[in-house]
Structure formats: structure tokens, C-alpha cells
Amino acid sequence: MASPSRGRGGAGGDPGVESPPQRKEIYTYDAPWTVFSLAWSNRIEQSSQFRLAIGSYIEQYNNTVQILKTRYQLQPNSEYPTMQIYSACEIEHPYPCTKILWSPEGGHKGPGAPGPSAGNFGGRDLLATTGDYLRLWSVADDETAGNGALSHKREALLINNNRNSEYCSPLTSFDWNEYDPSMIVTSSIDTTCTVWDVRRQVVKTQVIAHDKEVFDLAFSRGTDVFASVGADGSVRLFDLRSLEHSTIIFETPKLEPLLRLEWNKQDPNYLATFKVDSQSTIVLDIRVPCQPVTVLGGHAGCVNAVAWAPHSSCHVCTAADDGHALIWDLSQMSKRPVEDPILAYNAEGEVNNLVWSASQPDWVSIAFADKLQILRV
DSSP states (O other): OOOSSOOOOOSSSOTTSOOOOOOOOEEEEEOSSOEEEEEEOOOOOSSOSOEEEEEEOOSSSEEEEEEEEEEEEEOTTOSSEEEEEEEEEEEEEESOOSEEEEOTTTTSOOTTOOSOOTTOBTTBEEEEEESSSEEEEEEEEOTTTOTTOEEEEEEEEEOOOOTTOSSOOOEEEEEEOSSOTTEEEEEETTSEEEEEETTTTEEEEEEEOOSSOEEEEEEOSSSSEEEEEETTSEEEEEETTEEEEEEEEEEOTTOOOEEEEEEOSSSTTEEEEEETTOSOEEEEETTSTTSOSEEEOOOSSOEEEEEEOTTOSSEEEEEETTSEEEEEEOTTTTTSOOOSOSEEEEOSSOEEEEEEOSSSTTEEEEEETTEEEEEEO
């Protein structure tokens, strides 16, 4: 990865401004609060190289989601323009977002794209957030404000009508199906996973997924299979065609809680997860249940995030409280232990979150303290 020095411009931006040669780059955005949740838009824009959403972590009711864009500005005595990240839109959000995702369609439906056009809200870019409820938002260019600003609109507030309780159970995470963008699955502390049809804004089905709180879930490639992890220390596999049963493919030895789960979309035989307050990441092969195929160390602090490379089946990135983001090559993991990462980046604080851009796989974003950083890898 890049060194900690700030990089100069890159591809995209103003077509009338010459871009510098590609090189290792880092760009930093300073937020007015601690950054926790983040997501890359799948939409490709001409006016901005990137569009991201970041969510605040403030221990009170009023929180914020910012939509960030980039622009190039020519600095005095500089040969090339410098890319700057700015807030194009702010959304008031109750409680901190546990997760943000943009529509897999990127707000438009390309030729031959699978699934219904749930992401196309009149050309607006659709995103979803979880916290107390599942919310859908759309953003679009703000023609009146100009200057690259965006306007936002809340499209839906989706509340699971659990008639057994007068309270809502907070949602811990969700995933948006890439092959059927009308489908979102949410996880909750009430032990359930709920499948939503976001186009019709109704619950399709709900399952009691774990014995304790469900902390995270992820779809496999396709529309039918997802996996979840939770406080009971298990990884469970679900098939939407047959929800009467689930398959436990892994349990931690002492049933320690598992916090996050990421599915390898290039090779769906592999999952990555990690325990609460653990310095290592567990890689699982669903064809060989119960036993990790490898365990990635390398961190001197608790792991907080893991992301598979969207364009490679054997690369994964982990980030932790030690301030390190590490990229690992797993191509030989079936033959020998994976002991060292192939790339390392040292942030200036504990890394809270990490997302690898699916639409622009040369870029990874990390969040630490009140900063978002975009790294070219």
C-alpha cells in the first residue's frame, strides 16, 4: 500500500485538467465526528471519481450520514491537480448506523443486469442504513445548489411488525443481494434474520437464526444462500429455498462470540470471520466444516474489519485496533500456513472499519477516529 504521505491526483475528475501518472496514493477526509460505518457507491460518475457514504458514531440519538464526493483543484506551484474529498450531502440519522450499503445496481440498470430495477428511483442513487430500523434513502444531483452538491430523500422506513413485542430490536447488520437488488436481509439482537422485499417494502420471511444475538450476515454469490454469525459463537448457513433447517459450519471452541462475516464473492467456498476481542481472522472452507482452513495473525490489536478483494479470489484485507490494514495472499493456504501479509498500511489510529471498492477495486477505504482515508492498493 501507499506510504503515509498524501498522494497527488488520479484518474477521473475534470476532463479539462491533466491527470498525473498513476502512483500510490492516499487521500484523507476529516469528519466532524468519529467515523464508523462506510460504503462505496457502485455508481460511476463523470464529475467525481468516488462517491462514498460515512456514518457517525455519537453516543446519542442524533447522528449523521454524509455523502462524500471528490473534485480536483490545482494548487499554487503544483504541476498536477490535487484530489479533495468533500461532503456533498448530510442526512440526519437516528442513532449510529450499524451498516451502510449502496444499491448493487448503482442507481441504474445496465444491459443484461440481473434482477428487477429496485435501485433505479428515477435516476437517483439508492442506499440503505440499519440502526433501530432499516431505512432506504436516495440521493441525486442538487441542481439548485450546484457546486457538486447532492440532495437526499428518505424512500422508506421498514419496520418489522413483530407483534410479540411493543419494542423494536436494534438491527446489527444487513446485506443487499447483488443478483436480486430487491432483496435485503437484516440481522438483529433478537436472534432473527429478516428477508425484505425492498421494492414492495414488505417482509418476505423471518427466521430464528441463532441462540443469541445475530451480529452479522452475508450473501453468497447468487440469490439463495446467506450465512450469519453471532453471540453463540457459530457460523450458520441458510438457503432461502429451504429455511426449515440451517447448517452450522463452524463453532468457536469455547463458543466465543463471532462479530463479523465476509463472503468471498470470487470463490464462494470461502468465508472470513473473527471473534470479539480477537487479534486473528478465521478463514473457513464451507466444504470442510468445523475446521478453519487458515488463521491470519499479524495484528497486535483486536480485529475490527475484514474485506475480500472484489476482483481476486485469494486476497483479503484485515484491519485492527493496532492501526494496521494488512493485505494477505491466500493462494497457497491449502499447502502451508499464511504467516505474513504481502502489504501493510499503518494508520494514525485504531481502524474501526474497512471497505474494498467493488466498482473500483484498486481502492480501499478505512475509518479511524474522525478520519476517512482512501488508499490505492
